[in-house]
Amino acid sequence: MIAHIVGWSIFRFTRCSVSGIIRANMINLSDKQRAPRNRTITIRGNEIDALKQRVIKVWDTVTIDSVLNKTIQGDTFKVLDLLPDQFVDLVFVDPPYNLSKTFNSNSFKEMEYKEYVDWLDRWISKLIRLLKPSASAYICGDWKSSPAIFPVASKYFYIQNRITWEREKGRGAKNNWKNCSEDIWFCTVSKDYYFNVDAVKSKRKVIAPYKNDNGDPKDWEDEGDGKYRFTHPSNLWTDLTVPFWSMPENTDHPTQKPEKLVAKAILASSKPGQVIFDPFLGSGTTSVVAKKLQRNYVGIELDEFFTCVTEKRLLLADTDSSIQGYVDGVFWERNTMSEQNENGNKAKIETADSQKEPIYSQQKSLFTSFVRI
Numbered sequence: 001m002i003a004h005i006v007g008w009s010i011f012r013f014t015r016c017s018v019s020g021i022i023r024a025n026m027i028n029l030s031d032k033q034r035a036p037r038n039r040t041i042t043i044r045g046n047e048i049d050a051l052k053q054r055v056i057k058v059w060d061t062v063t064i065d066s067v068l069n070k071t072i073q074g075d076t077f078k079v080l081d082l083l084p085d086q087f088v089d090l091v092f093v094d095p096p097y098n099l100s101k102t103f104n105s106n107s108f109k110e111m112e113y114k115e116y117v118d119w120l121d122r123w124i125s126k127l128i129r130l131l132k133p134s135a136s137a138y139i140c141g142d143w144k145s146s147p148a149i150f151p152v153a154s155k156y157f158y159i160q161n162r163i164t165w166e167r168e169k170g171r172g173a174k175n176n177w178k179n180c181s182e183d184i185w186f187c188t189v190s191k192d193y194y195f196n197v198d199a200v201k202s203k204r205k206v207i208a209p210y211k212n213d214n215g216d217p218k219d220w221e222d223e224g225d226g227k228y229r230f231t232h233p234s235n236l237w238t239d240l241t242v243p244f245w246s247m248p249e250n251t252d253h254p255t256q257k258p259e260k261l262v263a264k265a266i267l268a269s270s271k272p273g274q275v276i277f278d279p280f281l282g283s284g285t286t287s288v289v290a291k292k293l294q295r296n297y298v299g300i301e302l303d304e305f306f307t308c309v310t311e312k313r314l315l316l317a318d319t320d321s322s323i324q325g326y327v328d329g330v331f332w333e334r335n336t337m338s339e340q341n342e343n344g345n346k347a348k349i350e351t352a353d354s355q356k357e358p359i360y361s362q363q364k365s366l367f368t369s370f371v372r373i
Contacts, residue, residue, distance in 0.1 A: 157187035284310025
């Protein structure tokens with residue numbers, strides 16, 4: 001008999017099961033070919049054991065010291081109950097949207113609206129206990145998920161804003177408008193929260209460089225190589241690039257968010273040394289950006305392969321703390337790499353390692369596991 005397992009959802013996040021034993025769908029694709037200039041982060045055979053040892057599992061209640069700056073592999077719905085009270089300053093959440101999607105060895109299936117609302121409520125209700133009274137939350141969604149996120153978030157948080165960001169990547173549709181935007185709900189536990197607007201101002205070229213009566217620049221600066229203005233951030237973000245093969249932050253995760261996007265939330269709503277939490281960590285972007293920006297982090301991810309990808313990215317961050325589009329404390333517009341390089345250190349290019357070891361782009365036979373139900 002084929003059964004469905006408690007994963008991220010007791011009835012929707014599934015693995016195939018035969019005779020009471022769940023086996024991840026792990027077909028070895030180690031021979032996946034990539035172009036020579038492809039910079040997607042991969043895992044080589046000689047890295048696996050060391051990366052797996054960096055990941056922890058939680059079986060009982062824990063203290064903050066035992067999970068701080070760690071990646072936890074496990075079911076968020078179970079792990080949330082084991083974490084300490086009020087240890088989180090900022091939570092960034094990119095949960096599965098309400099659509100059918102495969103995340104390596106697991107699949108999330110689209111639900112009816114009410115069912116998805118209930119699913120959201122199940123983990124958000126557990127999340128609240130972990131947040132400090134001054135904490136903030138950013139919850140991601142698309143056009144179909146946002147109507148469900150709003151009533152649940154309103155139940156537990158003060159909703160401060162809805163950010164919409166342009167996702168230029170994607171295919172068009174013949175019978176509909178191209179879907180190229182997503183939402184992020186900015187919420188706070190209370191009305192007493194931290195927000196540093198100066199940390200997230202954008203640097204933009206001035207199209208019309210007006211001057212005052214004295215002939216001095218009006219709200220802009222002449223830097224020799226161009227005229228720029230620092231602008232306050234709005235709730236419409238059009239300066240982001242979805243990770244793709246030529247970007248060093250790119251992974252094989254199907255819904256990976258740009259590091260630049262997460263950096264905006266972290267810089268605006270937390271201070272150095274505070275704790276950033278992500279209960280649906282994916283390929284680790286939240287933890288990686290937190291580390292690069294001198295914050296502490298805790299993340300939960302169900303898929304073992306992606307916890308290893310996270311740990312590799314965290315190791316890479318030890319020697320390269322750059323965030324594409326964020327240079328010398330400034331957020332730049334898209335397609336301004338030459339200007340960024342002139343104003344800061346050029347981002348390091350990761351040198352390809354020896355090709356002697358196979359490259360694993362998905363959780364395959366090396367990660368096969370069994371869970372009794």
